[in-house]
Amino acid sequence: MKVLLPLLVLLLTLGCDRKLPERNVSGIEWRKEYHSALRESEKRGRPVFLYFSALWCSWCREYEKELSRVAPYISGNFIPLLLDSDRDRDLFLSFGGRGTPFTVVLSPRGRVLLSFHGSVRAEDLKDILSLSPSGKCPAHGEEGGLHPK
Numbered sequence: 001m002k003v004l005l006p007l008l009v010l011l012l013t014l015g016c017d018r019k020l021p022e023r024n025v026s027g028i029e030w031r032k033e034y035h036s037a038l039r040e041s042e043k044r045g046r047p048v049f050l051y052f053s054a055l056w057c058s059w060c061r062e063y064e065k066e067l068s069r070v071a072p073y074i075s076g077n078f079i080p081l082l083l084d085s086d087r088d089r090d091l092f093l094s095f096g097g098r099g100t101p102f103t104v105v106l107s108p109r110g111r112v113l114l115s116f117h118g119s120v121r122a123e124d125l126k127d128i129l130s131l132s133p134s135g136k137c138p139a140h141g142e143e144g145g146l147h148p149k
């Protein structure tokens with residue numbers, strides 16, 4: 001019994017530190033750390049495309065299929081950042097997260113330009129993200145861009 005109890009506790013806690021698997025979600029090279037993504041965003045002058053997902057979220061898998069259809073656009077115009085809504089709960093809530101999938105677009109200075117919950121079709125997502133006639137993402141400035149709040 002002295003051996004079984006510690007073994008049982010160990011087995012029960014092994015899965016508690018789970019995070020999103022290291023996988024190539026949607027063909028996008030996702031950053032995994034918020035502050036380094038913001039630094040890269042500021043350095044490169046591109047907004048952050050922040051996607052909150054969860055291991056248990058079936059709608060996230062559907063959204064990821066749509067994201068794969070606009071992967072080159074996201075990778076070419078944004079700093080893509082993938083975070084786990086459970087693991088990064090405080091950050092998730094600070095942006096108004098209520099459920100997943102949850103997407104937030106941030107200016108290079110960290111200002112929220114756009115946020116939405118749920119899965120969006122690829123065509124609609126690209127329309128939302130490419131609001132300028134040039135096809136370039138207009139979110140690079142602080143005053144204009146994607147639905148400033």
